[in-house]
Amino acid sequence: MSGRTSAASPAWFAAVRPVLAFSYLSLSHLATARDSHALAALAVGMIVLLLLAEPLWHRRPWAIALAAIAGIALWQLKDSAHIHIALLLMPVIFLLLLAWLFGRTLMPGHVPVISKIVRALEGGDSEAMMAELDRYTRGLTTIWTVVFIAMALINLALALIASPGGLLARAGIDSAWSISDSQWSWFANWLNYGLVGAVFAIEFAYRKRRFPGRYKNVADFFRRMAALGPAFWRDLFK
Template identity: 45%
Template sequence: MSGAGHAPGHGPAASILRIVLLLAYPALSHVASLRSEGGWAALALFGLVLLCLLDALGRRRPVAWAALLASGLLLAWLGRSPWAWMLLLAPPVVFPLLVAWGFARSLRPGRVPLITRIVQALHARAGVPVDDRLERYTRRLTAAWALLLALLAAINLGLAMSAVPDGLLAAFGRQPRWPLSHAQWSWCANVADWGLIGGFFVAEYALRCRLFPQRPYRSAGQFVRQMGQLGPAFWRDLLR
């Protein structure tokens, strides 16, 4: 049998589905917040569950299919209660924190910083060596991303505590000092967060182009394409 085929859950269709699900979550979460409807919140959360289980589903693991079915039934039931919207408060805190931890732990002695590994892989594909100056820069950039994502998680936790009427403080009968409506929370957690991350990425890319004019990509589009060409196995193992 040829080894040229894609592993289950890692073909082009799976990659496109991952992107669609990743982009759909903040959009559905925002709609749920603007309309204060549990059904939309349940749909957003189900898409997030599907995204997390996609690899195992592609490998036809019965436990993954059972987990997806159980999650769907639970969310359908929660969609008729305020708890569905309350669950939306968790992902903007948990996911940035997990990714920040992935960046931070790669800075420990004896490990290669996460962004250094990406740059080394890109340069290796092009047959271009990575000099010491670039390695120092990528180590600092890895730390910067860890700090930014940890800060976002902390801010989102504060927003989750301030949301009314279904925020964390309100759930325990406490009145937040600076109460936020569902819509205000969502504009911050589902829109502003992505704007900040995108702005940081664009600003850093511009700085990198200025500091390191000799690089294996000539444009932002080519940079993104080359990162995609590193393959699913590389990205799957990156945060391990």
């Protein structure tokens, strides 16, 4: 493999994933609001690019092949109402993926993912303090795993009862309770991440009280997280 394909991603590449993620959320919401199959296909395409962004940048043959197959499939589905099923299930799949990524690090022989982050941030602490932080961060990793599973189930329930475009309605099944497609979209595409932010804010406030003097504020915490570097975040779940 040439040096060009194996070279590290440029500094600006870190902004690609947030841009693709925001593009997906916006397109998904617009696709639901306008009942647009083409916008729905484009939204799913943003997810494909989000997942394959780095290997595509490095011109990995398997990533190029997957992107081509996905592109052909989405082109075929751009005039089909079935593409909206993908939008309904995407938040559920994404949240379950997060639950799996967090949960698998709780298995024997693995370091809980939040413990790994804290060890990188707090490497200079005493052995006793690190042991206490390890216990806390293992519990916190468990909490996030449960949160993601619970949110996935909520999203699945809302996708089922949305009307007229929900999963049950598309299958011709009447639901005793229902919400509008617009209400589903606001929750799945925006409120989901507000809930994640709320859980983080509550936990961060508690952590500052339990382990005082470690972070000046949220901005300082994220600055230190960013300073860990792209390689750390790329390998976090390995």
